[in-house]
Amino acid sequence: MPRADSDSVIARQWQLLRLLPPKRPGESARGLCERLADHGFRVSKRTVERDLQTLSRIFPIAINDKGMPQGWHWMPEASLDLPGIALSDALSLTLIEDLLRPLLPASMLGVLAPRFDEARRKLTALSQAQPMARWHEKVRYVQPTFPLKPPSVDPDILESIHNALLDDRQIDVTYRKPGDDRPRSLRLHPLGIVQRGNATYLVATAFQYTDPRIYAVHRITSAEPREEAITPPPDFDLDHYIDAAGFEFGDRREIRLVARLSDALAAVLAETPIAEDQRIDTDELGRATLHVTTRDTWQLRWWLLSQGPGIVVEEPGELRDWIRQTITEMNDNYED
DSSP states (O other), X not given: OOHHHHHHHHHHHHHHHHHSOSSTTOBOHHHHHHHHHHTTOOOOXXXXXXXXXXXXXXXXXXXXXXXXXXXEEEOTTOOOXXXXXXXXXXXXXXXXHHHHGGGSOHHXXXXXXXXXXXXXXXXHHHTTTOGGGGGGGTXXXXXXXXXXXXXXXXXXXXXXXXXXXXHTEEEEEEEOOTTOOSOEEEEEEEEEEEEETTEEEEEEEETTOOSOEEEEGGGEEEEEXXXXXXXXXXXXXXXXXXXXXXXXXXXXXEEEEEEEEOHHHHHHXXXXXXXXXXXXXXXXXXXXXXXEEEEOOHHHHHHHHHTGGGEEEEESHHHHHHHHHXXXXXXXXXXX
């Protein structure tokens, strides 16, 4: 038997053992066949029956023949602690490994590293025989924005932040604001870590203040956890903070945006709306106008400018004036 086929058979049979229920009435061969398919092993019911017969000579599994259909199960007091990793788990770990690394403490990454390695080995071993094992080679995530390289983060600083966050302890940091060469000393109360694109951010309150702020981790030049416990804001919830546009920057006040759209941009926004209440009206000349409630954030303003002549803001007047002034300054910069 070729090595790839042998690896596939072993992996399938190991997964089959993991799917067996611990007691009667058990699971039928057809049911196990369907569950194996969910894990990427598409074989016939007859193959599953042969596997079960083979495995029953090695492992303490049995068939319940008291009813129909007959069900397979582990014998009483059998050990169900099977080592190894399922194909679906291997795929999941491989796909999310890069995303998890900046979000997990070094101690947890150390624990997970063997699992990441095991996941890659399993996919390599099954890649020739199992199409699902090659799925990670066929999917990619591409950022819709201009690709920027991730900022450099000191791993020791990141570990100190993670430890303070885990222990709910305050942390002393030196923080450098953009454009300022003089770092400031801050005592922070860490509340959460958020990955936004390629950058990692710490959500925290500073000193005795209760309003959460965002601190780019790559701008923290030193970090020293303290013994004192944090004092979190009342009812703080990280998800609620993010939903309230905590990571879109700007003053985040709601505005009613009215803008003329090109035909191309109108078609794009019709498929991917800005908000639930978005409306695009078309006049008798076929010109499209956008009406939507959104927040006035830096992200919105960057997006408006990135659309060039495809969008013309009509309201609010303050936003229209800002765009006009920005475009004028851009034009001045390009004048000889």
